[in-house]
Amino acid sequence: MPITGIFRLPFAEQVAFFRQKINMPTEHYDDIIKSAHDRAFVVAGAAKADLLNDLRQAVDRSIAEGKSIGWFRKEFDAIVAKNGWTGWTGEGTKDGRDWRTRIIYRTNMSASYAAGRYAQLTSPSMLKNRPYWKYIHNDTVLHPRPLHLSWNGLVLKHDDPWWQTHFPPNGWGCRCRVTAVRADQYKGDRAPDDGMYEFVDRHGEVHRVPQGVDYGWDYAPGASVTALRANAIAKSETLGDGISNALRQQLARSEHEGERIDLQMRSMRTLQDVKAILSDIVAIKPEWLPHGVSQVVAANVDNVFAMTDSRGYFVLSTAEIPAAGGRSGLSLTLAALRKSQDGKPLDFSEEYALESIWHEMGHNRQAHQMLDSMPIEQRVIAESLRQTIARQTYPELLNMLGIEALHLLAIRTGGLSYTKSAGTFKNLLVEIGAMNPVTLALHAPILTSLQLIDQKATWNSMIQDIATVLSDAYPSKKVLIVETLHRLENRRYD
Template sequence: MAAYERLPPWNKPFAEQLAFFKYKLSVPTERWNDILREAHDRAFMVAGAQSADLLNDLNAAITKAIENGTGIEAFRKDFKQIVAKNGWTGWTGEESAAKTAWRTKVIYQTNMSTSYAAGRWKQLNDPELQKVMPYWQYKHNDGVIYPRPLHKSWDGLTLPSDHPFWKQHFPPNGWGCQCRVVPVTKAKFMKAVVNGRGPANAPDQENTEGIDDGFAYAPGANMDTSFRSIIQDKLITYPPAISKALSRLMNKTVHAEDVVDFVNDALANPQLTENQFLGFVENAEAIQKAIGEDTTGFIVLLKSEYARHVNKSHARDGGQQRPPKPADFAHVITVLNEADKLMPGDESNHGLPTIKASKTILGDLFTAVFEVRLGKKNRVLNLLSMYIKV
């Protein structure tokens, strides 16, 4: 029997836990480590699940378990129905009843424990609680069948809530880990220091020994991290087979009003030199056919200077061209990813290749020109120009 066979009674759901889980987006993956550490704060995944319908059904099953406090057996029934409904085969654990029981337990407990921890992180950081209990204490669950020695050694360790230890060691710290954190007063912190359980006894923050792969982060501490940052930091990886689906999913998180606000700011402030994230390339195959460059996984950016350039240089041509409006820039990612026509453009001023994309939207013909930056770290399509024909 594995150390995580005895599951805690997940029957006391709370608002912060549910809010954390509902904030996630379902992301298709091939392997369990396609998504790493803090990226799990934004992404829901089940290793090997790639279909949107399958992922949404599995997400709903976990959401129900959190909302209703239902146990693993209820989840297993839901899982069985979801697998049959979506025709999912070849998944790890399908081989036998025992392996299916193991796989469903891993899916259930990992999502329940991390969402629970994230909810507690939110509660523990409440400003009012911080005023009276600004210290946290690590608690090992003595009820586990096979306790991890290092987890047990951290039991009673009491540190300020902003101590670097918590960034990596906030539990769960591995598959089946049932450790937890509780807030304590300054008096209890001082007592722990006297007893050799204070900051002087904390592991070095770079030492992740005792933490399973993928668990060296604090669940709930990274909810404000953007998907763009997560992907650029390689916390989410995705093979070509699912890149289009993931890129499309990420593009849904880009709000048109953010783009419009950015353009308005760029026009109002000539000194602004920031970039606006527009989305991800979804049609890399079509772009490669047009210009011979692989843009899989590229992001699309709008520089403030080019927003001003488009506004100034492409207002009218004396014919059918109309002045661009800030709202037009919200269509740029659609023009690129759903282009009616793609073709090579002239080399940019930086000596880089460009691609020209055209698409009719609401009766207007949009043409956008992008510079292709092919660096190992800076894989970007920059919008250089855009004009609109009516």
């Protein structure tokens, strides 16, 4: 199965983790094990400096640029030919070469991703607001490990010793991951005790390994780097001036390199942040995103925060939005996510950016084949309905992110998209008595009925379905309802 999704969208912490490694020639895969991989780049059997460096550059580009395994295999073939490398495990057959390249590619991708996530999860602001970690099993794995499945949904404190040996990946090909959650999501789970097994290495040494974890994988990728840096910072305060200053200079250079990488990767990290939080939502509320999250990309789209379709393809706009102070949907979404992690209130534009994400999540529940084939006239009423419902219900998303909705009324009245069409629909709801004229809150039974129509997304009957719901609730307003919806049916976007 090809690697897609999270491993195709790198982020700064992942790149920084990989680039701090040193090249280490090895003969066997277990010449170094566990946390030693945090500091060393190895390819079993690659003992020549030039060969190892060429392989490292190919892996680096795969991580930093989101290259596919197909691209990596072509690079691998060229590197093998250039360096005259022979005798490597898998040599001689296509299946062997495919297996070997898959091991190199996936192991470095998954370990660097896990280490990057570990750095994010252990940041002070994250630990303050989301001090618990949740284990998530990847349901797309064809042959899941039973114990990995049993750990799915397990919530433990971030400093529980269990994570020291069970922070994923927990073996070759493991695609499990960890997400941070708020304290109110902890329900008293205890670290499972699944026992140990003995593994005898090629030297005859016996190792005790937790059940469900492959030999050499019982460690948290990146933890030793994070701990080393924290210890170095603390140590620099206690040493003499000479060595202390030298250590501080090294740390400063490391910090500067991190800032440089962050500048280069900012847009990609933003997209990764959005995808990570959407993926977290899928894990907690799969009904909110039934089609999953296949891609999150950026595009220059005027006067739009975000777009999507029901295949799980999200687009964040990089275009400046005058009504949002010249900020883009991409930058506003990033600002909102960062503030939510720090527990800070959002301004109007940032809150509206997340409302736009919620709006698009509603489209994820609809069949894109229907959306693609829908006449433009029907799209107007469909979008007016979607916008109305999103502005009624987006506090559900903010609540999940730990954010208070401070601009609810302003967002209901100050939407940037389809203002005339959606405004006509809103005015109809107010006039017939289905919506409070002050708070613009829909009466609960009407909201529930309209949500069902929106999610069902049967375009050829949508207008009739809306008319029926409203007319049944307000029979004296039937003529007004039908006439207004008919006008919307024959309008273009405005």
